[in-house]
Amino acid sequence: MGKPTGFLEYKREVPPDRAPLERINDWKEFHLELPEPKQQVQGARCMDCGIPYCHTGMMIAGAASGCPVHNLIPEWNDLIYKGLWKEALARLLKTNNFPEFTGRVCPAPCEGSCTVGLNQPQVTIKTNECVIVDRGFKEGWIKAKPPKNRTGKKIAVVGSGPAGLACADELNKAGHAVTVYERADRVGGLLMYGIPNMKLDKIDVVQRRTNLMQAEGVRFLTNSEVGKNISIDVLQSDYDAVVLCGGATKPRDLTIEGRSLKGVNFAIDFLSANTKSLLDSNLKDGNYITAKDKNVVVIGGGDTGTDCVATSIRHGCKSVIQLEIMPKPPLSRAESNPWPEWPKTYNLDYGQEEAQALYGNDPRQYCTTTKKIVGSADGTVTEIHTVEIEWIREDTGRMIMKEIPGSAKILSADLVLLAMGFLGPEDQLIDQLSLERDSRSNVKAEYGAYQTNVDKIFTAGDMRRGQSLVVWAINEGRGAARACHSYLMGTAKQD
Structure with missing residues (x-):
């Protein structure tokens, strides 16, 4: 599939994003596109590997390995390399109803299990998928096709x-x-x-x-x-x-002292109200939780936490810190995390990239847990008390966390967002x-x-x-x- 020697001849290239300090001034999508010839070259990097784990969708070590909808990835990579975009769209839509969604928000477990990724940067599967479907809409190939017959059910x-x-x-x-x-x-x-x-x-x-x-x-x-x-x-x-x-x-709550203070909110309430106000009035109605001029602390290190960081920055927050209870991931796969498992490696997601550009550092603080939340006399949050922890393996093999003496910190906080999953x-x-x-x-x-x-x-x-x-x-x-x-x-x- 693709060009047999493409993975040897061509380097991975993803489209550029709009510069962080530019895109934080609006709510528009920030990914750009490669010129068509360059995108076709990326399809050429898909090798005829014979073991395409990219579309398996298996659960390995508790995470998805390969595409859960079993996208026919080698097939449509080959088709875009050959310039057969309409045919590539047909193969993509055969397994995925909404590639315009997954091509934007999926973390791409397919790329984590790409065979090229064993010793080179993996194929740009997610980008290729998004470009195919976006072109399908642009060219008018995707049209309403009501069923010819109805069952009566x-x-x-x-x-x-x-x-x-x-x-x-x-x-x-x-x-x-x-x-x-x-x-x-x-x-x-x-x-x-x-x-x-x-x-x-x-x-x-x-x-x-x-x-x-x-x-x-x-x-x-x-x-x-x-x-x-x-x-x-x-x-x-x-x-x-x-x-x-x-x-x-049902969001996961944090049952600690100070949880009921004003200014402590679930991340989903923060994000959903923001989007509704944005769509209703371009944020002019004020019906959302604002981070403007506030010291923001996000508790939770996943995608939702990242979205809270990026949203707070667009509001014009004074500062933002993201607390993560887990250790900082390694830059490359650990021996205990082999291919084709999902690679548990460090990366700078869009929100952290924006925070780094604006404030000079990644906002995440790893191996940190919250002990209590403190407020003013009127019941409004003012600070968070944290402590660093280390993860210790018990004799049974179970990992437990242990507080590090002398590592307590007090963080200023005018808005606390709980992004700890559901x-x-x-x-x-x-x-x-x-x-x-x-x-x-x-x-x-x-x-x-x-x-x-x-x-x-x-x-x-x-x-x-x-x-x-x-x-x-x-x-x-x-x-x-x-x-x-x-x-x-x-x-x-x-x-």
Whole structure:
């Protein structure tokens, strides 16, 4: 695939980003594009390796290795190298409903398991994917294609995040009448309100796709929270099947002294309110938690924490610090982290890159835990007390953390954002339906079957598997659609 010797002849090249000090002044996407000939050369680096782990989507050492939707990566890399862009798009869309989403926000486990990456910089798979689908929209190759025949079956999908959208898209293609219920005022779930606009444009990318699905026959009902203003009994009686794709939206809290002080907020509340205000009024309505002129402390070192750093900088914060309880990763793979596992290596993500450009350093403080939060007499946060820790391996092999004496610090803080992940789905709808749960409080349903303990109720995405990647949500949405179709028609829909 590609040019047999391309990986030897050409170096990895990714498109440049807009300069950090430029892009922090707006909310627009910051990735640029390579000229077409250079992008084709990147496709040429995909070697005919014979062991394409890039599209396996296996779980190894607790993380995804390869693409969970099993994208036919060597095939479309070869096609873009040959300039066959329309054919490349057809191969890409065969496995991925929304490559314009994954091409922007997926961490690219495919690249982590790229064979070239054994001893050279890996193939630019994520960028190639994004360029293919963006070109498809630009050239008008991606158009609404409503199904020619309808089955007469009606299905309700609850939640319009990536799992719900993928499920609805597949079921609609199979000819079913699909209605998607979304409790927010806009369609997209975490794609709309959980990811900042500079990473994923809400109008030009997210709404463009949902508009296309609507033109193909999918019905979207916003401001419709099933279990509250929409009765689950009505759904069960009016639809032949229901697929729950409500996500894992219960944030992990920090139970320490000072948690209830004003100015201590969940990251998801900070990010979602910001995006809503941005879309409603370009932040003129003031209906968001502002970081302007504040000392911001973000607790949590993952992608959500990074998004909080970048958003705070765009607000015009005075300073920003990101606390990470884990050690700083190595610059290259450790011996205990071999290919094709996900590479647990240090990188400067976009938010940290912007903080470094603005303040002169990476805002992350590793091996740091928060002891208490302190406030003023009026109940407003003023500082955070932290201590450094080290990770010790017990005789049983389990890693535990131990505080380092004399490492206590006091950090000024006017805004504290808790970005420590999510515990699982919210309880109300699950309890109303008396759904069984697994040991992690997720809705219990076997992977591949997606059937809950309640007849004709299916579930997929983070609501079933717990907090995960957008690409895993798409995988599950597609799988739940197949299972639901088989349940209704007696045979699974073929791709």
